[in-house]
Amino acid sequence: MPELFTVVPPDEALKRLFSHIRPGVGTQNVKVNLALGRITAEDTFAPADLPAFSRSTMDGYAVKAADTYGASEAIPAYLKVVGEIPMGKPAGLTLRRGQVAKVHTGGMLAEGADAVVMVENTQVVDETTIEVVRPVAPGENVLHVGDDVKKGHLLLSARHLLRPQDIGGLMGLGITEIAVSSRPRVAILSTGDELVPPDGEVTPGKVRDINTYSLSALTLQAGAIPLSFGLVGDSYDELREAAVRGMEQADMLVISAGSSVSTRDLTAQVISSLGKPGVLVHGVSIRPGKPTILASVEGKPAIGLPGNPVSALVIFDLFVVPTIYRLAGCTTPPLRPSVEARLTHNLASVTGREDYVPVKLETNPEGLLAVPIFGESNLISTMMRADGMARVPLDKGGLSAGETVTVRLF
């Protein structure tokens, strides 16, 4: 009667899933200022040069560089100020030999000028004359047309996750709309005869559903849309009916199964019945979360999570989140923030299994400490008290107090 899994290491498990799923969830055009965190659907090329005119990168004087050659504190170059270049307007000036124009950072270069002398390297002699005490080379302190972005060049490639600087840069080039992957829809099924909704009555034997809400929150964090299908009882027919609807309406199915062997078997049976190739992985070498199911149904991912709220969160984070990004076309999902800290206690594990242990982080004079929260590590309250999960790598039989551990911040 003991469960016999062929447990698969986490990396191998995800690779197996990815080799069977079909990325692509459709695309849509969105306003760039609303596109933070979205994944680009196509390459974007610069429609114009940035800057569109040669600009000064300093406060100072637009000059002909040759007029400054040999200038020094001892023998300054005396040059004639023929005007001041207004911000946001054409320079409206042409320099002849020996002439300069006052210019501000970002101002346009005067016609005939090829460099800018920083104001710090000048002295005002009178209203129309300055001394230049250091020479400049042609191009010095000048941003030429297209120096930032050249017209026609690749600005952002497809499959790129849009960050604040990308939003700014697109707007800076006048691109106000962009094609992005649609947000993947994730059907989340919480199963178990014992579950009631959070606002339901908890009669003896019943517990409130946790996973629908914690997993929906993780789904939103990953830029996807959680579709809740309510609570599903522990019967094959009921679960299968909900799973079929989930597969129809969403791009991915996640079943948070009950924790008993029988309900886990039920999940595997239902997933197997949905289509080919079906279950790819049943059992991963991770604690908590060993009885995880990874499946593909005609190219759509279906994932069975353990019912325990902590296992469900850990496994969702390790397998569902990367799959969401994969569906949206992004092959380099953002990293979960993590820190290195010094363990305060030994952590037991076994070689060939990756362990995640809830820890509190404390700062002491020597640096960050990771204090394992012992006792029932698989309780939701433990995870609420924790700052993150310390990772005992696959190839370690445990970690000793004093060793450095990576803590994934949750």
Add this chain to the structure above:
Amino acid sequence: MPELFTVVPPDEALKRLFSHIRPGVGTQNVKVNLALGRITAEDTFAPADLPAFSRSTMDGYAVKAADTYGASEAIPAYLKVVGEIPMGKPAGLTLRRGQVAKVHTGGMLAEGADAVVMVENTQVVDETTIEVVRPVAPGENVLHVGDDVKKGHLLLSARHLLRPQDIGGLMGLGITEIAVSSRPRVAILSTGDELVPPDGEVTPGKVRDINTYSLSALTLQAGAIPLSFGLVGDSYDELREAAVRGMEQADMLVISAGSSVSTRDLTAQVISSLGKPGVLVHGVSIRPGKPTILASVEGKPAIGLPGNPVSALVIFDLFVVPTIYRLAGCTTPPLRPSVEARLTHNLASVTGREDYVPVKLETNPEGLLAVPIFGESNLISTMMRADGMARVPLDKGGLSAGETVTVRLF
């Protein structure tokens, strides 16, 4: 004419600002399932025990522990199966000596039982008899009433940033609404006579506004609401009028000033005119971003950013983001994801200045490499190509190729 700043180290600058601002932006009640990333406004106590009944943590048999004492493979205990406990219902059974009831993970303990024997440690003899081959202690494999959360105990403290597990845990206790800090409103003013909106026409001397959009995106990322006040020209009256409106309508004012000395002076003058104590810091020992202004106006923060898009992003991230969390009452903002990588080139700096240099990350067999993007490091396109910003610490005069550097992922 050179600028004379009394530059302040970043930590000291932020401390000075925080000592003058008044946190608190009001509170509101929100549905817990929509509260991800919000900051709790008050302590939350558990309204009930979790679990509300004693539950099995294993598949197996509810027993009286005493009935299993001395059991072994050689001399098993023979016990009578008097029923099976249904999931989600009262156990409906009372065990007498020598009796057991089949139970699933999460099922209720039968009356009279005080432990659960794992199914792995049993053998079925016939329909009503099992052998138990290992003893259990009282309480073994059982989660007692309140073991996860005790009624009346602190569940979440005030000023806590709500994470997926918190959302789940609150729902698990039937808490479907919670008081959180209102989202801070950040007035963002982009100033400069040279600026036009992204959909505007770029006539000679004009450039499109970048900062309004990159900074609004960072504001959203930090859980706050960006209020845009459009483009503001480089005149004292125009800037002051917009700043006064910003201060009235928002909880914080951010002015992305022009890059020239004169427009920066304008920003300082306008901020000083808004109220007491005014400018607290003018100049921080950071590159890029030295001419930063940190101010407090009657307890509200006002921050002047350099106009260069890269400087503005770096300084916003280092000063405005923590201030947003501070306003919302959260003293431990989430960390920006960062990684350690090996530098491929020397980075010059000076002791007493913190430098941020855009880098690409590359993976090689020895680990992660940080490849500095040289050339014009203060161009938006450089930041779009970068994976993050390598940090040269304050106390270092530079970093050598081969040294480990912290890269803040942007």
